[in-house]
Amino acid sequence: MLITEGVRRPAMASARQVLCLCALLCVPRVRCEPIRYSVAEEGESGSVVANVAEDAGLTPAQLSARRARIASPAGRQHFRLERATGRLVLAERLDREELCGRSLTCTLAFELLLENPLQFFRVEVAVEDVNDHSPVFPEERVTFQILETSDPGSRFPVEAAHDLDVGSNSIQAYTIAPENEYFSVSFETHSDDDKYVDLVLDQTLDREAHSELLFSLIATDGGSPPRSGTTQIHIVVLDVNDNAPTFTQKLYIGRVLENAPMGSVVLSVVATDPDVGLNGDISYRFSQSVGESHLPFTIDSMSGEIRVTKILDFEDAQKYEISVRATDGGGLSGMCNVMVEVVDVNDNAPELVVSFFSSPLPENAEPGTVVALFAVRDRDSGVNGEITCALEDQLSFSLRPAYKNYYELVTVSTLDREETAQYLVVILTADAGSPSLTNTQTFTVDISDVNDNAPVFNQTSYTMYVRENNIPAVLVGAVSAVDSDAGPNAKVIYSLGPVYAAERDPCSCISVNSENGHVFVLRPLDYEQVRQLEVLVSATDAGSPPLSTNVTVRLLVVDENDNAPVVLHPAQDSSPPSSELAPRSAEPGALVAKVVAVDADAGQNAWLSYELAKATEPGLFRVGLHSGEVRTARSPLARDAPRHSLVVVVKDQGRPALSATATLTVVLAESVAELLSELGSAAAPAEPAGSLTRWLVLAVVAVSCLFLAFLLLPPASGALCGEYMYLRTNGKYFNIKCNLSCYVCFPYNIVVV
Structure with a gap:
């Protein structure tokens, strides 16, 4: 039978709970009075106690959405929650006597716990007693030896019956069956733990008429229907020994620490008998009650000392109630009650019971x-x-x-x-x-982990190198970034981006591997066209939203020796070839001409060296290794031919070295007339003499005028030694540096700007 507290509570308590529930709905995790119910013991598992969702102001949908569950600090679950209906049902059959013993109140407390957001309600269920136990006497048969001289009104204590039920379901009356004229029963209750049952002698016994009496003592509880228990009373009428042992106290109370060693004396009971001899010899023994067959005590039959025989535990039992019977040698006995209180000592460490944990x-x-x-x-x-x-x-x-x-x-x-x-x-x-x-x-x-860290490159910028004329898709280096996050938030993906915001697309000749950051050059590069490139590499993690970091990668193109030197002077495609004048009176080391060459490469690939490969008179001229200046090695002799052809080889310092050759003609003459004579002899025979003479005169005049112009013009209007000029040859212009011999070496094809 289930009775909800909502039916039995006063209206004021119900209103208080409604107000408490309203406050709980408005404020998260508000603590208020517990929700109380009552339920009769012995209910079947699955029986409905109440609709706890309704009393808590919740709907079944909220119970499921917020993962409602029952949390019991004791660890044992007596109830379970049906989330679909919001009903609280029994998880097992409840035995009030097992749960609470003989306590007048029996309450099971637990928490209705809701997660997301966290909220809980205190629930208390009172277990109501039902009359499911009959009274039980400690002994099935009790024998009294009573003197026939006993006075009417004499009392003979009987150990009371015990009923595990409480309240009105406990023992309410004792009767004798069949009734007789000699005895009646007296039942007194001073407290729940202090009950006395006495057989009262109504009239004097006559052993000669009745040496023995046999009847039943019946204990009846107040349940509906009532239950009863019976013990047989056997009266033996004695002819002598008219004094029974009497205890000095009706109730003895002792206290003992729960950690008392075995053998410790708790207390001593004392009974006296005015008889002498065998009728005055008293022995003591326990008259054990129901459920106390394994008492942790023993009594000395001669001295009445009660000692500890087993380890005590306050948490298991706080007190023990013992009945002690004193019997003399004539068979008369008396009884007293002994209450031993166990005193708590600090022998249990605190315990922690987890109801909710989030990790x-x-x-x-x-x-x-x-x-x-x-x-x-x-x-x-x-x-x-x-x-x-x-x-x-x-x-x-x-x-x-x-x-x-x-x-x-x-x-x-x-x-x-x-x-x-x-x-x-x-x-x-x-x-x-x-x-x-x-x-x-x-x-x-x-x-x-939460994606709160962007990838970080191991360098603030990267510089990589690639040789020109590289193979396509060559690996030139790698960038590396790490992300201190974990999982997908730490996975780094690399990509290219434009260096400047105005650029729409990144450089098409460079790519980066998205997985490992390897940088590749996709097509061959020419150092003479591109010296360096800059790209922006972005490292982006796989978080949501993703975070990224950029770094600049500078790619430097390394020069290869793929350009041969180009001779600027003397022009190798002129016709007729140009000639250089050297006086026959020139001293050794006199400047005769200068070979000028350039190389489009850089570094040592553009470092040029000059050497004389072939000469009409090998010992007459020499060439400066790095300057390309053609000078006399000795003074010309009269036997030396007037015209000399020189072949100069120009080499760069690359590996392998590339080279070019320059051919020039040197004319030895002491005067202009001799020079004209030599030049005339070298002219083409098909050209008329007058025309050749005219051209030679014009050439000498032009050279003389140009020479005078360079000497007379102020520095701002022309090129001085050490300044740069443009040299035109073969239809191309080259920027070269002038020196003191430029007016001798470059009499032709010079344009001053």
Whole structure:
């Protein structure tokens, strides 16, 4: 039979609960009065207790969405929650006597816990007693030896029957069946733990008429229907020994520590008998009650000392009620009650029961986020059961009291997984006993990653090199970036971007591997056209939203010796070839001519050297190795031919070296007339003499005028030695540096700008 508290509570209590539920719906995790129900014991598993969702102001849909469940600090689940209907049902058959013993009240408390957001309700279910136990006497047969001289009104104590039920279902009356004229029963109740049953002698016995009497003593409880228990009373009428043992106290009370060693004396009971001899010899024994067949005590039959025989535990039993019978040698006996109270000592460390724990925790969780909800308890009582709870050396978390002995573990600062990926939160609990007992509970809180770190390159910029005329798709280097996040948030993808915002597309001749950052040059490059390139490489993680970082990659093209020297002077395609004049009176080392060449390469590939490869008179002229100047090696002799042909080889310093040749003609003459004569002899025979003479005169005049112009013009109007000029040859212009011999070496084809 199930009875909900909502039916039996007064209207005022019901209104208070409604107001409490309204407040709870408005404010997260508001603590208020518990929701109370009552249920009769012995109900079948699955029986409905009440609709807890309705009483808590929740709908079944909310129970499922918020993952509602029942959390019991004791660990044993007597009830279960049907999320689909919101009903609270029995998870097992309840036995009130097993749960609460003979306590007048029996309440099972638990929490209705809801997650996301965290909220809980305190629920208390009172287990109502039903009359499911009959009274039971300690002994099936009790024998009394009563003197026939006993006075009417004499009382003979009988050990009371025991009924595990409580309240009105406990024992209410004792009767005798069949009734007789000699005895009646007296039943007195001073408290739940202090009950006396006596057989009262109504008239004097006559052993000669009745030496023995046999009848039943019946104990009846107040249940509906009532239950009863019976014990047989056997009366033996004695002819002598008219005094029964009498205890000095009706009730003896002793106290013993729960850690008392075995053999310790708890107390002593004392009974006296005015008889002498055998009728005055008293022996003591326990008259054991129902459920107390394994008492942790023993009694000395001669002295009445009660000693400890087993280890005591206050948490299992706080007191023991024992009946002691004293019997003399004539068979008369008396009874007393002994109550032994077990005194608690601090022998139980605090316990921590976790109801809710959230791990892993995202690193962007705000301060105040609830990580765990737990309860602390101590099986000891009084001061020994008072508990303090604290964190051990922890700055990122704190404890916040929630409800009675409940605490919440919450964050107090922002978390950073890259700094600390896991926290070991140690909670220390201690009771107030002396000495204090402690316990620790460790929570391992893992921090989950959030994409809050962009990739970082291992260099601020990269410089890479590639030789010109490279093969397509050649690997020239790699960029590398790391992301301190984890998982997909740490996966780095590389890509190219334009260096300047105005550019729409990145350079098409460079690519980067998106997985490993390898940089490739896709097509051959020409150093003479492109000396260097700059690209922007972006490293992007796979987070949501993704984060990225850019770095500049500078690609330098390394020169290859792929251009041969080009001779600028003397012009190799002129017709007739130009001639250089050298006086026969020239001293050794006199400048005769200058070979000028350039190389489009760079570095040592453009470093030129000159050497005389062939000459009409090998010992007459020499060429400067690096200057290309043609000078006399000795003074010309009269026997030397007037016209000399020289072949100069120009080489660069590349590997392999490339070269070019320059051919020039040197005429030895002492005067202009001799020069004209030599030049005339070299003219083409088909040209008329007058025409050749005219051209030679014009050439000499032009050279003389040009020479005078260079000497007379101010520095601002012409090129001085050490300045640059443009030299035109073969229809091309070259920028060369002038020197003191330029007017001798370059009498032709010079354009001053």
